[in-house]
Amino acid sequence: MTIVDPIKETAPVDPNIVNITINDKPVAARKGELIIAAADRTEDFIPRFCYHPRMTPVGMCRQCLVEVETPRGPMMVVSCMTPVAEGQIVHTATDSVKKAQEGVLELLLANHPLDCPVCDKGGECPLQDQAFSHGPGESRFVEEKRHYEKPIAISDIVYLDRERCILCDRCTRFADEVAGDALITFTSRGNDTQVLTFPDEPFSSYFSGNTVQICPVGALTAKPYRFKARPWDLEQTESTCTSCSVGCRTVVQSSRDELVRYQGVDIDPVNWGWLCDRGRYNFESVNSPDRLTTPLIKSGSELVATSWSVALESAARMIRLALAQNTNSVAILGGARGTNEDAFAWAMLADKLGINQRDAQLGDGLSPEVFNLAQATIDQTCAASTIILLAPDLKEELPVLYLRVRDAAQKRKSRIVEFSSHDSGLTPYAWRSVGFEPGNQAQIVRDALATPEMKEQLTRGEVVVVVGRANLAESEVFTLQALAEIFAAVPSAKVLPVLRRGNVRGAVTAGLTPQNNSGDAIDILNAAAAGKIECLILLGVDPMSDVADSGLVQRALTQTKNLISIDTMINDSNRNADLVLPAASYGEKNGTTTNLEGRISNVAQKITPCGTSRPDWMIATELSIAMAVDIGVSSLEDLNKKLVSTVAAFAPSSDAKSTHGDGVLMARETPVTISGKASKAVDRNAYNYRLVVSRTMYDSAQATVSSPSLAGIITDSAIFVNPLDLARIGVADGASVRVGAEGTNIVIAIKAHNGVHRGVAWLPFNHTGVDIRPLLNITSDVVDVRIEPIK
Amino acid sequence: MSRLSDTNIKLAHEIIVRYPRPKSALIPLLHLSQEQNGYITREAMQHLGELVGVTSAEVYGTASFYEMFKFEPVGKYLINICGTMSCALMGANELMHHAEKKLGVKAGGTTPDGVFTLAHAECQAACTEAPTLQVNYRYRLRVTPADLDRLIDNLRDGKLNDEFPPHGVLSKVRQSIDATRAVGAKAPEDVNESPAWLDGKAAL
Numbered sequence: 001m002t003i004v005d006p007i008k009e010t011a012p013v014d015p016n017i018v019n020i021t022i023n024d025k026p027v028a029a030r031k032g033e034l035i036i037a038a039a040d041r042t043e044d045f046i047p048r049f050c051y052h053p054r055m056t057p058v059g060m061c062r063q064c065l066v067e068v069e070t071p072r073g074p075m076m077v078v079s080c081m082t083p084v085a086e087g088q089i090v091h092t093a094t095d096s097v098k099k100a101q102e103g104v105l106e107l108l109l110a111n112h113p114l115d116c117p118v119c120d121k122g123g124e125c126p127l128q129d130q131a132f133s134h135g136p137g138e139s140r141f142v143e144e145k146r147h148y149e150k151p152i153a154i155s156d157i158v159y160l161d162r163e164r165c166i167l168c169d170r171c172t173r174f175a176d177e178v179a180g181d182a183l184i185t186f187t188s189r190g191n192d193t194q195v196l197t198f199p200d201e202p203f204s205s206y207f208s209g210n211t212v213q214i215c216p217v218g219a220l221t222a223k224p225y226r227f228k229a230r231p232w233d234l235e236q237t238e239s240t241c242t243s244c245s246v247g248c249r250t251v252v253q254s255s256r257d258e259l260v261r262y263q264g265v266d267i268d269p270v271n272w273g274w275l276c277d278r279g280r281y282n283f284e285s286v287n288s289p290d291r292l293t294t295p296l297i298k299s300g301s302e303l304v305a306t307s308w309s310v311a312l313e314s315a316a317r318m319i320r321l322a323l324a325q326n327t328n329s330v331a332i333l334g335g336a337r338g339t340n341e342d343a344f345a346w347a348m349l350a351d352k353l354g355i356n357q358r359d360a361q362l363g364d365g366l367s368p369e370v371f372n373l374a375q376a377t378i379d380q381t382c383a384a385s386t387i388i389l390l391a392p393d394l395k396e397e398l399p400v401l402y403l404r405v406r407d408a409a410q411k412r413k414s415r416i417v418e419f420s421s422h423d424s425g426l427t428p429y430a431w432r433s434v435g436f437e438p439g440n441q442a443q444i445v446r447d448a449l450a451t452p453e454m455k456e457q458l459t460r461g462e463v464v465v466v467v468g469r470a471n472l473a474e475s476e477v478f479t480l481q482a483l484a485e486i487f488a489a490v491p492s493a494k495v496l497p498v499l500r501r502g503n504v505r506g507a508v509t510a511g512l513t514p515q516n517n518s519g520d521a522i523d524i525l526n527a528a529a530a531g532k533i534e535c536l537i538l539l540g541v542d543p544m545s546d547v548a549d550s551g552l553v554q555r556a557l558t559q560t561k562n563l564i565s566i567d568t569m570i571n572d573s574n575r576n577a578d579l580v581l582p583a584a585s586y587g588e589k590n591g592t593t594t595n596l597e598g599r600i601s602n603v604a605q606k607i608t609p610c611g612t613s614r615p616d617w618m619i620a621t622e623l624s625i626a627m628a629v630d631i632g633v634s635s636l637e638d639l640n641k642k643l644v645s646t647v648a649a650f651a652p653s654s655d656a657k658s659t660h661g662d663g664v665l666m667a668r669e670t671p672v673t674i675s676g677k678a679s680k681a682v683d684r685n686a687y688n689y690r691l692v693v694s695r696t697m698y699d700s701a702q703a704t705v706s707s708p709s710l711a712g713i714i715t716d717s718a719i720f721v722n723p724l725d726l727a728r729i730g731v732a733d734g735a736s737v738r739v740g741a742e743g744t745n746i747v748i749a750i751k752a753h754n755g756v757h758r759g760v761a762w763l764p765f766n767h768t769g770v771d772i773r774p775l776l777n778i779t780s781d782v783v784d785v786r787i788e789p790i791k
Numbered sequence: 792m793s794r795l796s797d798t799n800i801k802l803a804h805e806i807i808v809r810y811p812r813p814k815s816a817l818i819p820l821l822h823l824s825q826e827q828n829g830y831i832t833r834e835a836m837q838h839l840g841e842l843v844g845v846t847s848a849e850v851y852g853t854a855s856f857y858e859m860f861k862f863e864p865v866g867k868y869l870i871n872i873c874g875t876m877s878c879a880l881m882g883a884n885e886l887m888h889h890a891e892k893k894l895g896v897k898a899g900g901t902t903p904d905g906v907f908t909l910a911h912a913e914c915q916a917a918c919t920e921a922p923t924l925q926v927n928y929r930y931r932l933r934v935t936p937a938d939l940d941r942l943i944d945n946l947r948d949g950k951l952n953d954e955f956p957p958h959g960v961l962s963k964v965r966q967s968i969d970a971t972r973a974v975g976a977k978a979p980e981d982v983n984e985s986p987a988w989l990d991g992k993a994a995l
Contacts, residue, residue: 182845185852198847199833 293611
């Protein structure tokens with residue numbers, strides 16, 4: 001007799017669920033899922049080396065063999081290449097499976113050197129771990145192992161030890177599939193197979209550090225961590241990277257109270273486990289010997305060490321003196337490098353003191369109104385039918401966002417429509433790439449979106465505009481006008497604002513943005529240059545190297561009577577400050593940060609702050625007490641409570657737990673729309689070139705310069721033009737030319753670049769060598785330059 | 792300059808459009824470049840990468856998989872003497888010693904005049920005719936030391952130019968595929984229609 005279970009019979013069948021059995025236990029798998037992925041949700045671990053959930057399976061290592069029952073008896077299959085099927089019965093630990101897995105491991109170990117005691121991977125090595133858990137215990141291989149030259153440097157950062165390599169294809173697959181930099185491949189064949197670069201072409205990928213993290217053996221090691229620590233000595237805490245505003249989830253690892261490594265953590269909404277090399281390796285700057293340990297105060301023409309009590313008293317006096325004039329003679333610049341709490345504490349202090357002039361952006365961002373437009377998350381962007389790029393080169397400025405957008409295009413989920421003045425990292429993946437001369441974009445965007453094929457594309461589904469400042473030598477107005485044109489064509493479009501500084505969105509939302517219609521950073525600097533600012537507070541910013549117009553900054557800093565800097569190191573801006581307060585750095589403080597999509601996630605302290613340095617919020621609090629305007633904060637928890645209850649956008653993060661893991665999105669207000677009339681910059685004199693100044697991954701930013709592993713990668717300044725324009729100028733590639741704008745000249749190397757449009761000259765910002773900033777004038781709409789050969 | 796010559800660039804473009812993806816043309820292009828220079832130069836690999844849109848590392852990875860692509864200069868005539876079982880039994884080792892003495896180079900070496908490269912080879916699949924050798928991959932069967940002497944002399948005197956083109960040349964008559972039969976540089980997933988030569992009538 002058959003007993004019919006009435007509940008089971010009537011239960012709706014989800015077509016996306018496939019029921020399988022793993023080791024006699026029922027498992028609900030997703031349709032198309034691999035056996036190994038389904039097994040990962042159970043307690044039965046299938047050993048593996050080549051399988052990585054974020055990359056295409058290749059079945060390279062054969063370690064994940066399992067048995068699947070078939071009508072002809074059990075069959076051995078590779079679980080990372082076999083999709084689940086209804087009713088499938090899988091065994092992962094039968095005698096024959098064990099024998100097969102032991103056999104594979106014995107083969108993998110045949111050539112593996114077993115130098116675990118001196119290998120950086122020892123202790124956290126999948127090969128080591130699985131040799132213990134799934135290995136045969138001993139080897140029958142008595143012959144001589146394969147020998148190669150011990151580690152060879154395949155880039156400035158990554159070392160390769162080919163003897164240890166088990167040819168799992170993870171690094172090469174990552175380089176090709178995820179990063180798009182297929183600079184390492186398998187070469188030769190059979191027993192000679194090895195991973196190599198092309199001779200003399202290093203693995204200079206911005207994402208090379210990920211290959212080190214996913215290497216299942218110690219074949220790939222990174223210079224900054226080599227022989228620094230053993231895994232069992234490491235302490236770690238989960239945190240969020242604030243090197244740029246993507247907000248990748250990381251673990252921060254330390255040994256003996258010193259940061260030694262960051263590793264990517266896989267979270268779905270943001271970084272999928274990947275990190276860029278800048279974010280991964282700039283922890284070295286936290287350990288820099290140049291870190292400030294005590295407050296410094298000006299005595300004569302020199303900065304001398306002083307105590308916190310003297311320093312805070314002096315700061316209070318300087319601010320009080322300035323406020324005695326009027327509230328407009330004090331200004332705060334910066335705050336985007338700190339936590340939400342840091343920014344909020346300073347905003348509260350500024351509110352109490354009536355300081356309206358504050359700006360976390362440095363004139364190279366976008367007006368905060370872009371945050372009020374309909375917002376898209378990174379996930380929504382990468383699921384949109386059309387991604388319109390009106391943004392800087394994501395590969396250079398927001399590298400992991402580049403990986404996500406590239407993935408969306410590669411997997412044919414989205415089509416990229418790019419508007420730019422020179423080719424970006426995403427140009428090869430763009431469906432349409434439309435060039436424009438800076439200042440003309442609004443018109444170009446309008447015309448491009450009016451073509452029939454584009455109209456058709458825009459109606460296919462969601463449209464997300466990735467918007468940011470692509471050019472430092474161009475007024476913000478043009479980008480906003482172009483954005484308005486897009487909204488005119490697609491009113492339902494959403495926006496992903498890509499402002500690059502770590503926590504700029506959090507700082508602006510917490511209140512470090514111009515209040516009561518006062519001016520922005522550039523107005524502040526102009527006022528300072530005109531002698532109208534008595535006291536200027538630099539909150540973790542170095543405007544001398546971070547603002548395009550260095551002449552203006554120079555005048556502003558000189559004319560300011562009292563300059564207070566809160567920073568981790570001495571830089572060009574605070575070298576002549578009246579007071580420098582040492583700030584705790586990333587990894588030395590707790591709090592929350594906000595990424596470019598408005599995701600609030602926690603940053604965690606791992607090590608003791610350097611010297612007597614303190615977090616920004618603590619400095620603000622103590623200063624408020626010293627100025628008798630107590631902001632009423634006694635602890636970080638206190639401050640966080642105030643933040644989430646005062647600023648509505650942060651309310652979703654009121655439960656501290658929500659900021660862990662995936663984090664939580666800011667509350668959004670009803671979106672407004674943007675409109676505007678398109679204007680066009682003045683026409684370019686045909687003999688001139690229009691300047692595009694943009695940032696690259698490795699520039700002279702403080703965190704890069706003070707990280708020894710990265711500092712050497714920064715290249716010298718050069719100006720790039722189209723090869724046809726180079727021919728017109730009549731000089732050789734690499735020659736020195738004179739570049740002039742409005743009475744200023746610089747002499748700089750010129751290089752041909754196919755990705756630069758004709759009539760445009762591209763200058764990467766803030767590189768070593770020639771200072772290009774004299775050419776830039778932040779108040780002009782666009783900058784045109786003459787390029788002349790040197791006779 | 793060991794990038795492709797102008798004539799060969801033209802040929803390369805003809806070859807590329809025969810394939811659904813440009814990079815599928817890599818092996819024929821590697822042969823073309825080996826034909827031009829006698830071996831695969833670094834510059835050629837970089838050039839091929841530019842032509843088919845892959846990195847030089849990928850070109851190198853592909854090329855180094857194959858024994859017949861050489862990365863060091865090779866003599867005009869590459870003499871591969873088989874040394875596997877049947878040939879070994881039939882005197883291949885003696886033949887190799889003889890060749891080494893005759894040419895004055897060890898197996899693997901190239902004569903100073905750059906005419907001959909002597910190499911050891913694995914089974915050439917002609918065991919009934921052992922011992923065998925190949926000159927630029929063209930067979931000589933049941934080779935005696937005297938045969939070898941004569942062969943080398945004749946090659947050196949240019950008497951066998953018709954039979955043995957220089958190393959790298961695949962065939963004396965270049966294959967040509969009519970442009971209408973080309974698939975075109977289109978990714979397979981983008982191809983909706985049948986190839987032109989199928990006329991849309993035949994089922995794929």
